Amino acid sequence: MTDQVKCHAYHVLKYAIQLSEQADEPIELIIAALFHDIGNASCRIRKVVESEIDQYKDDPLRQDELRNLSYAFRIEHQYWSIVRTIEIMKELRFNSQTILKVIELIAKHDLRKCDIGYVIQRKDEQILNECDSLWMFTEDGLRRDQDRARENNLEVMTMKEQFEWNKHVSYIFKYAKDIYNELEEENETRSV
Numbered sequence: 001m002t003d004q005v006k007c008h009a010y011h012v013l014k015y016a017i018q019l020s021e022q023a024d025e026p027i028e029l030i031i032a033a034l035f036h037d038i039g040n041a042s043c044r045i046r047k048v049v050e051s052e053i054d055q056y057k058d059d060p061l062r063q064d065e066l067r068n069l070s071y072a073f074r075i076e077h078q079y080w081s082i083v084r085t086i087e088i089m090k091e092l093r094f095n096s097q098t099i100l101k102v103i104e105l106i107a108k109h110d111l112r113k114c115d116i117g118y119v120i121q122r123k124d125e126q127i128l129n130e131c132d133s134l135w136m137f138t139e140d141g142l143r144r145d146q147d148r149a150r151e152n153n154l155e156v157m158t159m160k161e162q163f164e165w166n167k168h169v170s171y172i173f174k175y176a177k178d179i180y181n182e183l184e185e186e187n188e189t190r191s192v
């Protein structure tokens with residue numbers, strides 16, 4: 001697990017450095033990318049991934065239970081990542097304003113996956129989200145997906161198939177988000 005976390009943080013950090021020119025606050029973005037998942041090791045709730053939920057297609061109640069568990073993990077890992085980031089940044093004598101900006105990014109980096117209708121509000125949040133997602137198209141990310149499939153006794157796709165699948169899932173996610181935003185706007189117009 002430690003290796004996976006290192007791999008993930010390494011790739012997210014690399015993308016954040018590459019995209020930092022586009023950011024409003026590049027330093028805060030880069031620090032948030034480095035520490036965004038640092039709290040994983042302190043979580044008491046286990047991480048549930050989509051492939052595990054997919055295994056219970058015939059049991060919607062179990063799927064709901066697992067999905068709620070996965071949301072709970074996302075919230076808990078953000079909490080612990082904030083706690084650890086504050087500890088480290090304080091020790092390194094960063095000022096409070098910088099610490100606050102970094103933890104704001106970390107506090108929201110997984111909310112879009114929690115089915116609470118969270119809509120990204122700032123450009124730097126969007127960049128961090130993109131960096132976090134881009135990792136799944138790296139060789140390490142694809143290999144991690146293959147390992148997970150093996151652990152869950154699922155069919156192991158080739159890297160190419162996995163790449164296509166990840167692309168497919170991320171397109172669906174973006175498409176669903178656009179539809180959600182359109183519906184929200186429609187509702188707002190109706191209630192005016």
Ligand SMILES: [Fe+2]
Nearest residue numbers: 036037077110
């Ligand atoms: Fe995360």
